[in-house]
Amino acid sequence: MSQTNKRSVKVFSPATVANVACGFDVIGLALEGTGDEMELHLSDKPGVRITSIEGADLPLEASQNVAGVALMALLQEYGKPEIGIEMSIKKNIHPGSGIGSSAASAAGAVAGGNMLLDNYFSPDALIRFAMEGERLACGTPHADNVAPAILGGFTLVRSYQPLDVIKLHTPQDLWVTVIHPQIEVKTSDARGILKQQVLLKDAIRQWGNVGALVAGLYTEDYGLISRALEDVIVEPIRSILIPAFHDLKIRCKEAGALGGGISGSGPSVFMLSKGEDNARAVAAMMENIYAPLGVDYKIYVSRIGNSGVKAINI
């Protein structure tokens, strides 16, 4: 058996929230406690092979799988055609949940693959490869979820051409509560209802809030974070797709949340809180609101994780 056959890694790749309120299309964050687990092994057989997928019905064929496609992009740029990687995936994030299911798989694949290649690539390159998974998943190679999945914490995508992603400071005691109502909202539908033009005065209010949110993160000013968590552009339109959205927002804030909004393109809704107790009180409030609705749902409570994909024990 060759030396390379022995090299293996197991990684945890976090769930993520994209479109953090005012930060539509630019600000995302990573969860600490929820994510996919993946094992990757260097192999003498060239190319990418997915040996098993647990927890979701997704294609094993690498070229049809977001994790496979992302890892193929990495290997192609690595430029040694003799290298092969085998991968097994344990999905803990339900596809379509709005907390970056495809991004977690794509990010875990490329970050894990990079560990097997002695961290040959920079985080920026990994984001670029993982975006190829997003291209397969939704038609657009966006970085909203793969950036926080790879870098951890809060991230800002300043620009795509060239790709310019900034890892922001993440306050230690910031938690997120996410409710995933198990109804289907297609990303394409959620995008289709947006208007291509917006009022300048609304746009100004939005970028004032984005600046304030970033300032609040750096200064760990939870009050400022709370005031800045406002989306006057997208939320008023998309929230109609989500059952009880306004009730959720108002009552979760009464229960102690700093604020929140739609996670990604929905249907999940996230709320940020200072501290675990508040985050759990928000979860209880979400249950109170959703239990009588007759809609299945799942609730996640997690600190904002400051590390992205990380190696865990096999």
Place this chain on the structure above:
Amino acid sequence: MSQTNKRSVKVFSPATVANVACGFDVIGLALEGTGDEMELHLSDKPGVRITSIEGADLPLEASQNVAGVALMALLQEYGKPEIGIEMSIKKNIHPGSGIGSSAASAAGAVAGGNMLLDNYFSPDALIRFAMEGERLACGTPHADNVAPAILGGFTLVRSYQPLDVIKLHTPQDLWVTVIHPQIEVKTSDARGILKQQVLLKDAIRQWGNVGALVAGLYTEDYGLISRALEDVIVEPIRSILIPAFHDLKIRCKEAGALGGGISGSGPSVFMLSKGEDNARAVAAMMENIYAPLGVDYKIYVSRIGNSGVKAINI
């Protein structure tokens, strides 16, 4: 002579740049070396009196003068009708220059007045009073210039209702070079040519840049500040009112500027630089470009001042 008659203060009130690139209508900054000087004295004669104005032809009648109106708003809220303040103003900032001439006078008046009242009011209240000066000057009580004039450094106006102004972190070695072409651009004209609607994709790019600029300020990442100094919404429209604007931008960056844009509603143009040497090289480049144009101009070079209005020796 009563005790109060003796109490006097002299203040320096800085010039300011509003609409810092992507931060249109929300981000401003204060200069350290350029500003108005004002002397204020408590008086037994109730009300506000302006005893002299040097350097500009402006009304002495308090109710017609931005500094007077701002100070009257402060005294009214103070609620002791027997109090009077006399004020003399030395204008070093040319009205209409686009670097906050009216704001400097209004800010200096209320901050100086507050010193005479043992700092009774918070900085937020002072901003609110100074905005009354702006209402007189241009019809709208905006905070774009009075906020940095009072707080110093970089400021962000997150919201007007309620007023929410944040002082951002200012990197130590950040300098600004401003050229004031002595042509008239009326604020009302500059505002009139803006479109009320903008493309969502442009707005997203703008708020990505705002977030990045704020992050760059907190992390003192001059490269990031440079990349974020982009305005895809207002500058493409307003820059047509300013002679040689695109030449200025390109060649000042070649000369070492991080980037820049239109100061306020123009006609001044500002460029940020790391360090005094770069800021002076940028000034020389501005001269090179403007000298052949046959337009009078004035150039200011200053560190970004971290203090706003401050007491100086009488």
